[in-house]
Amino acid sequence: MSKKLMNPSMSKGNHDSSWKSLKKNAVICSLLLWSFALPVKAETGTTLTFTQALQRVQQYQNSQDTWQTQEQISAANIKQSKLWRNPELSIQQSGFDSKNERELSVGLSQPLDIFGERKANQRLAHLSKNQLDLKQKIYQAQLQLAVKYLWSQLAISELENNVVREQLKVSEANLNAVNKRYQAGSVAQVQVDRARLSHAENARLAHQADLKVQVAKQQLSNLWGDSDKGISTGLSASALWPTATNQQVQAYLAENLVEKSRQLQVLEAQAKVDQLQIQSKPLPTVNVGMNQIKSPETQTDNQIVVGVSVPLNIFNRQKYSIEIVKAKENLLNKQQIFYARQNALQIGTLLTELQGLEAQFKKVEQVQLPLASQVQSKTLLGFNAGKFEVTDVQQATLQLQEVRLRKVQLLREAWQLAIEAESLSLGIEPSQVIAKDAIAQINQNLWQDTQALPVVGGEN
Incomplete structure (x- = not known):
């Protein structure tokens, strides 16, 4: 009998000892988690609009004087074409x-020069100058799109970072609630461990999101020859949606720079045929x-x-040379018609998809997100009152996190579609402006074009 009476006492002593040990471990674990999460605090710095970022990049890129060199070559070509x-x-x-x-x-x-060879050379030189002017406008448009893409990625990364931070606060509140329930003896140790594991994962995601922001800042600032980690966009989710895409696409289609460039290529081919016909006489x-x-x-x-x-x-008599140039001219005409039709279809598809994403984004932001936040909050209150289990809190928290990240993902997809639509409306391949080294590739092509510029009318 005495043995039976001693068992409760011994059990109670062991329980108190275990409880103190677990409580100490819980405090240590919480401190470690907080020390792990603290470095994700975002740096505060200069708020940078897209226009300001574009101005910095343009000023830096113009310092290369590549376009000035091309203009000098073009002007010299025109003068050269006038010489006897x-x-x-x-x-x-x-x-x-x-x-x-x-x-x-x-x-x-x-x-x-009784057949007009000088006039033919002058026509080619002027067409080359017009083509250069168009290429410069296309370059500026490519530059603008590349900057816009990286700027949008920074804004989205900042938004994702904020979302993860909010989720980290929710995770901390869940862990505190589970610890209190554990102290009251109403939940098991394994449930506390699950809450800690979930909180540790959210802390890791916070570090990952912070790293994305830092990389995005460097990628953007590298475009103006700097590595500035203090810039930020400071935009909210609603202000970040690319609402001006339709208007911008219509403006680009109206200007139609690449289509004009193709038309100039056709005129250059015709002028080359005229020049060869003159030379054949x-x-x-x-x-x-x-x-x-x-x-x-x-x-x-x-x-x-x-x-x-x-x-x-x-x-x-330049017979075959003329045939070659005429074949190229005919192909350019066919490509021009084919391109215009296919490009319009692709742009229409992208804008339709963008419109559908906007409807989803509004539903997530206006309906799903408030509802998920409300469900999670009420579930946590019910858990504190002993009405719900830990799994209920974890499920509600996970749903809230999924909705928040879905909003970020919709923004990423929307900006991807917006950049693609604007690129196609300019006649630019989207991959040329969304690549990590887009500006470097654009400049490399520009330097190669400069070296490949022809000398018009250079014969003695």
Whole structure:
């Protein structure tokens, strides 16, 4: 009997000892979790709008002077195309002995531009200048889209970071509630461990979200040659939605820079055909000179010589060169029609999808998110009152987290579609502006185009 009476006492002593140990472990665990979560505090710094970011990037990129170099080349091409072909001076003498007859011939030959070769060169040079102006506008549009994409990624990363922080607070409240229930003896140790594991995962996600923000800041600031970790967009979720996409797409379609560039390519092909046809014609050359004949017996005899030489274009009449250029011209015309049709269809599909995402976003923000927050809050209150289990709290918390992250994901998808639609409306491949090294690739293509610029009318 005494043995039975001692068992409760011994059990109680062991329980008190275990309780103190668990309580101590719980305090230590909470401190460790807080020390793990503290570094995710966001840095405060300069609030940067998209317009300000674009101005910084444009100023930095313009310092390369690439476009100024292309403009100099284009201007020099126009001047070069206006020049006449150089004349040719010929001097011949026969007989170098003063006792014999000597003959000196001096002649000047000048090719005549009677078929309009200079005008054809000037037309090509001016078309090249117009193409350069369009390419510069397209470059600025590409630059703007690349900056807009990285700026939007920073804003979305900041929003995601805020969402994860809010979820971390909810997780902390859940852990405190479970600890209180455990202290009251109404939940098991394993349920406390589950709450700690969930809180630790939320702390890890907070670190991950903070890292995304820091990387996004560096990727954006790298575009103006800096590594600024103090910038931020400071936008709310509702203000971040790309509402101006439709208007921007219509403006780009109206301007239609790439379509104009293709039209210029067709005109350049036609001008090249005209130039080859002119070159296929025999270009006459006027020869003016003087012959001087001097012999010991007679006086010096001077004769003026005037003549015309005409090349015989028998073998090479640029026939096949003209065929090649005409084939390219025909292909450009077909591609222009095909591109316009397909591009319009793709843009329409993207805008339709964007509109559908906006409806989902509004439902998540206005209906699902408030409801999920309310359910989680009431579930936690009910759990504190002993009406719900830990699994109920965890399920409500998980649903709240899913809804919050769904809002962020919808924003990511919306900006992806917006950038793609704006890119296609400009005639730009979307991958050219959403790549991590988009600006570097654009500049590389620009430098290559500069080196490949033709010299118009450079023949002597």
